[in-house]
Structures are given as C-alpha cells and as structure tokens.
Amino acid sequence: MLSKLIVSCGGTGGHYYPGLSIARKAQDKGLDVSLFLTGRRAPGQAEIAEEHGLKSNLARALSLPSIKKPWRIPLFAWRFYCDYLKAKKFLREEKPDAVLFMGSFAGVPLGLACASLKIPTFIHEGNVWAGKANRFMSKYAQKFLASFPLKNESAIQCPTVVVGMPIRPELLEENFKKPDFISHLNDEDPLVLCFGGSQGAEAINKMLRYAYDVMNARKYKLQLVQLTGSDDNAELIDFYGNSPVAVSKQSQEMGALINRANVVVCRAGASSIAELIHFKTKAVLIPYPIAAEDHQEINADYACQSNGFYKLHQSEIDQFSLANAIELQMRQDKELDFSMIDYPDAADKVLKEIFPKI
Template sequence: MRYILSGGGTGGHIYPALAIISEIKKRNKDAEILYVGKKGSLEEELVTKEGIKFSPIEVKGLPRKKINKDTVVTLMALLKGLRQCEKIIKEFKPDVVIGTGGYVCAPILLKAQQKKILTVIQEQNAYPGKTNRILSKKADLVAVNFEEAKKYLKYKKMIVTGNPIRDDFNHVDREKARKSLGIKDKEKFVLSFGGSGGQESTNEAIIGILKGEYKRDFKLYHVTGKDHYQGFMKAIDGIDLENVNIVDYSNNVPELIMASDLVIASSSAMTLAEISAVGVANILIPKAYTAGNHQVYNANSYKDKKASYVILEEDLNSDMLYNNIEDILKDNKKREEMANNVLKLGNKNAVKNLVDGIELLINERTESKRKI
C-alpha cells in the first residue's frame, strides 16, 4: 500500500502526520510512504530527521489582505506546485493521500482529487483552516478533533477521532518525569510555552513576573521560542533565576507536561491534545493572529467544559497571569477538577481510530473495484 502525507507550516500540522505515519508502519512494515511539503521548511526538517522520504514542492499561502501583486506570485507558485504534484503522483502512484492542514497540502490533495485517488483530511481545530474547508468538500473522509468543527465543513463522510499525538505520551510516567527534572515531592512545577515558535505576549508576561515583586513559590520552566530567546535573556539580565529554567526550545515536551502541576500555553490543537492526553490543569493564552482566530475557538471549547482558564492576549499582563497561577496552584481541589475535565477531552486512541478509518476506506475502494 502506498501513502502520501502532507501538512506543514507549524508543528501542529506536522506532528499529527508523523503520528499517522508511525501507526501505519506499525500495522504494515511494507507500506510505502512519501511526505510532500515545502522545500526548506519545518516539515522537511522534522520529516527527514525521522528517515521518511520527502518530496519538496513550491507553494505559498494566499495573502489574507485584498488582492495585490503577492496574490499573483502565490497563484503562480500554486500552478507550479500542481505541476510538481502531477509528476509526484504519476511516479509514486499512491493509494491514498492524507492532508493534515496548512496551505502546503493543497496542491497534492487537489491533484489527487482530480485523479479520483482516495483523499483524507485531518482537521485539528474547532474552527477549520481555509485549506481544509475547501478540500473537505471532495475528500473521501474527514477526521476532526473537535465536534464543533463539523458545522464549518462540507463532507461525504466524517469521523471524530481526537488529534493524533506522538507515541511518547503513552510511555511517560509522572513520578519518573519529576525525578528526572529534579522536582521535589511537594514542589509545584509550572511549564510555560507558546508552541514551536514561542509566543511574544506570554514571554512579556513571564518577564514581568520574573522582574516584579512577586512571591514565586513554584518551580518555573519557560520555553521562549528560538527567535525570542536572546531578547528574553537580555530583558532579565541580572535577575535572580533560582528555581527557574529558561530555554529556547525543547524536544522533551511529553516529560515536561507529565511532570507539571500547571501548564501555561497557547491553544493550538496539538498542545490541547497533549495536555488532554496527560490531564493537567492549564491556562490557555490563544494567539490572536492565527488564521480564522482558530485558537480562540479551541480555547473557548475547553473553557466551556471547565477544563481551562483562558486569558486573551489583549487582556494579558503579568499581574493577571500571576494571579491565575496562584489561584490554581493554591487550590488543590480546583486543580484536580480541571485536570480531570481536561483528561475527559483527550483521546490516546485518536491515531488508531483515524488509521482504522483510512484502512476501512481503502478496503471499501478495493471491494468496489472487485465488483466492477
């Protein structure tokens, strides 16, 4: 069986694809897999690191403002990308093409749909992105993370699976994680991060807490994002960082989340799936500039189920963030209730359910061909 996967731009689109690939390989060691993405991108870096065959294409995202010269450049790139995908499909001959979102997957899915090849869309957010809203109409299967996403999509067949996450989350133990990170038994551990690229508003609020006259009776581990690290460290130069770890990036997110008493994070679908897999109290700070404001939709879905505190970026400041941290850490009952509520929203079997759906789709296509 031959599979093409595509999705990119952020880890939120790439990691679900990698989780799907891992599950396919577990079931079928002979499966042939090709990842299609943008040349020189994050998806190329992460995919090739996993030893997965990668085919680069040229593609650009549509400008969000009115039509201008950038629109023409984007359309020219799309046409070139479609020609490249025509060649990829002709040579690879996939049985199914799976897209996990981001504009990068548009050309390969469009071309596959034109050629009547099975296509699957995996949508992570409560408010679907533009690419998936368009492609879902002709997709053979749409898999969603949030029930709320259904009303924004047109589809032939849909399943609610949850968001596929890395298998690492099934092999992390809280006690071992805390011991590995040097966290004492009764010590409260707070993890703060803003996705793979960091979050400027959260960085500024954390800087204010570190520089201000706040009583920090908890251990803080903050991830700035690579582009923000130097500026962050310059801003806190000379500040006492006892019980504080500042890093630019971490590949150790499963262990960090498992060890946490509280997580402060943006509300990307991937982050929500990860904290839900563990079950941990959290403060969500949705990024205001995301397409369709989807992070606010994600965060409100969790807030409505009493699984998260939510602070909008426009309201965020050091006082508000610190007060929310203290409110959660000092109330064990509230923290436990929140952790239980968020755990109910998780689904560790998401990737298994999704690949079950893909296999059923392939079997149905094979059976229909036999009857003809």
C-alpha cells in the first residue's frame, strides 16, 4: 500500500510553491500525495496543482482578530472550532500516514485535528526566523524541517533538522530557452533582473527607473528586465522608450531569467534567496519592511554571509543608493562563494525525514 501524504499550504507563494515542489517529488517517488490549500489564492493554486496531476482540498482561511476589535473574538472562536471539526472529518476520510505543514496560521485547525487523531505531523519552515504558527504547531510535530539554520531555534518544541528550501523542478533544468518577451535584448551586455515576489514590488518599481537613468549616465551598457506584479505598465514602458528594457507583470520562466541575469534586485523572501543560491546569481536584497516579525530582514542578514548578496533597506532607497548597490554587485569580481548558505536537494531530504524507507 502506498504511503499517503497531505501537504498543507496557506497564504503566499512562499508557502505554496515549496509545498508544491515537495508534492511533485513525492508523486515522482510513487507516494499518494495531495494538497490542502487555504486562503484567497487557493483556487488558482489548485489549478496549478491540477496541471501537475495533483488533487487539492480547499478550506477557508481564518486570520487572527485584532486585539483592537475584541468583539470579533467570539465569532472567530466559533469559526475556528467549526474548521477544526471539518478538518477532523476530512482526515478521517483521507487517512493520511503523515501531514506536512508549510506554514501559515490558516493550517492550524488541520494541525490540531492531526494532533487529536494522532496523525504524524511535520513542519517545514522557509525563513531563517520561524513564524508564529510554525512555532505553535511545533509542540505537536515529530520534526521541524528548516530551510536554513534558525535564528530562533530555542522556540521550537520538537527536533529540528536543516534540509534546505525546495525549489521548483523547472528551475533545476540545465538548458533554458530565451523567453519571448526579452527576445529584443542581446546575450552579451550585462542584464539586471528586478522582481518583487509575492510581498510586493511597488516601492522598488518606483525607484528602479531612476536608478536605471543614473546607471546610463555613468555610461553603463546595461539591459533591464522588470517584473512589476502589475497589469498597468503603460507609463513605465513609455518612460523607458527605446531603451534595452523588457517590462512585464510576471513570468513563468524565472529559471531562464535568473540564469541570464548578472544582478537581481528583489525582496528577501526565502524562496527567492534559495533560487538565487541555486543559480549563483548576485543580488541586491531589499527586505519587505512590514513582513511579519521582520523575517525578511533576518533572511537578508543570513544571505549576506555570502559575498553574492548585498542588503539595502527600503528606507534608504533613492535613485543613487539603488544604482550604487547594483553597480557594486556588477563590479564585484571576487569568486562567489554560496557554500556556507547552500542546502541542495531539499525536496528529497524533506521526504526522507518523513518516510525514511522511501
């Protein structure tokens, strides 16, 4: 009989895509695997999973009520209890051998239901600072699987193992086709790639255009690919005119773009950092200033142990500081060393911790 695994993902792509990567690897190894998805992005995420032959179960996502609105607490408590009962019913029907949590408070009702039914649970943490939901759930878990050494490991109430951050299989390819939307850019001149990730690019988008002008004034022969996360890019495209720039909302060919880039400008999400480490691409990290418990700042500090990364605070950004940071990374000619922060083959390691005999 096949071992059965449920992977619980909630919230942003930073929880979902690593979970999807693990589920796809489990599928390749012959396991019976499905996803448990919560949040407003869940329907779209389920469609992506279906493209890979994975079924998904969707559930409501609850968020903790604000202490400034105490009258919402009774309704929250009732809904939480209802979700807990639904999760127990779901687990009794599915009968999984193990459940893997990728983070987010939205998965807590399922986690408590697992504890009640004595179903083995495992937690994967993407960030260097373990989040509140994962810290709480660790008391019920067999193992806490970390992407990187944890800054707050003392808060974890079960054994911790560093396994790395699973990245999408598409990014593990050796040969990439040049994306059509950058076909007008050449393959010789330096290229800067900028994206905001799931935590927003607006502040970076506003300043990058002016930093690009500064770089041009310094006689850099520079090409730019800017992924804005926005549908409305007409003003930005008009600003760049005939410059060697490609602007798009997003791209499904991130492997090809990161592999081609000389320098990347992005947030300090754990998935982005893991992908940059894989491609050994230099980067300017701009931590999202309102990320929960300042975890992106901590991620960036960890990444900057390698000379491939440079941190710039959003409060420090103007056209000159951003241009200087990009130039610093472009000019760096030291041999890049990512070894002290690199944990490859993460999806395999996660599954080995859950099912040692596979």
